[in-house]
Amino acid sequence: MDVDAILWTSLQVATACVIASAIPATACGWWLARHEFPGKTLVSAITLSPLVLPPVVTGYLLLEALGRRSVVGSFFAETLGIPLSFSQPAAIVAAAVVSFPLFVATARLAFEGVDVRLEGIARVHGASRQRVFREITLPLALPGILAGSLLVFARALGEFGATAVVAGNIPGETRTIAIAVYTLLEDPEGDGTAALLTGISLGISLVAIAGYEALLRRQRQKSQVGGRSC
């Protein structure tokens, strides 16, 4: 089994997953942190659902929604030439959906950690909502959002269930570390490669988690202004 190809596929899928999720998850986290609206609990529960659903079930739902027989799947495959099942885009979508709740939750926490009184005082000093977001809120929340992206990267690297169902096990396309290790378990001579991939996976995950912790610490230090809320 080509270890380099497996690593490259995993890194491609995990990186694309982070890039694809970054803007929607940040927007969603900000919206949930800063707005009260009827049905917020329901929206929050729907956002978090991929975290509690068995990944295989998420994969099945994705296959139903994005497979070639679905409206969305056939549009992407036939009109845009991007198949959303049994392809690398499918692996990216699966990893993004499964890790989306983590991204939203960390982004939400990051925005909740920014003192709303700073935003208020910035507006009193003439800053528009957009300027406040750009110059005050986002820079203060950024370490938390970056921490979330590292967590999502690590989660995407380890994603197995949904990816196996919706993207399959195509060498060089969708065979990520987790899927490769599962495949190697069925091979009597695959122990060495499986151990190597497990070690690499463990190393990347530990580095990502350490980065996550460091960024969270930075977020807490940066946004401290003290005092009680208005």
Place this chain on the structure above:
Amino acid sequence: MLKVVCSHVIPDGPRLEVSLEFGAEGLALHGPSGAGKSTLLHIIAGLCPPTRATITLAARTLFDSDTNTSVDPEGRHIGLVPQEPLLFPLHTVRDNLLFGRPSSPRLDPDHIISTLGLDSLLQRYPANLSGGERQRVAIGRSLISEPLALLVDEPFSALDPANRAQTANLLRESITELAIPFLLVTHRREDASELVAQHRLLVAGRIQPESAQS
């Protein structure tokens, strides 16, 4: 002239029932903690929507619950120096001071900066300032934004006597130069006496009658 008629239920606090009118001669509102003084400032600045109120500044309606009028905080041009300075942590002192500077300034920011003794602190970040220095930056930030009215909440609480006198002078000088309505909130009447002649006592959300003021 800034006019406020306000009725507001403060969560876990008293009901605020206030009618005030003040101009460039200034008004000091003093009273015990929890009387609703800071909440009133936040209502006027647009940071806290009141239950019912009418707020006008120089004949311009900033808030009117009867007509559903509410000007955003950034459109009110009201300066607010909060009790806690609330400096932007990632901005240097200089960037904090110039945050709300108008495009055609009337006041010289360098004069304000030097009077407040902030020249040597311009490149520092708020985390590296003392409580008094932060308070002076917050005052400077509001003055440099050249507001149409100025609301100041306990401006001297973190200042030593020397800085306190300088800051009081600068506030007096700037208010005279800008000729804007000025409302000072403090729990110590002595603080208010240095800056304005008119005083009102606020207790449990209500302005006390003249006989109770002394």
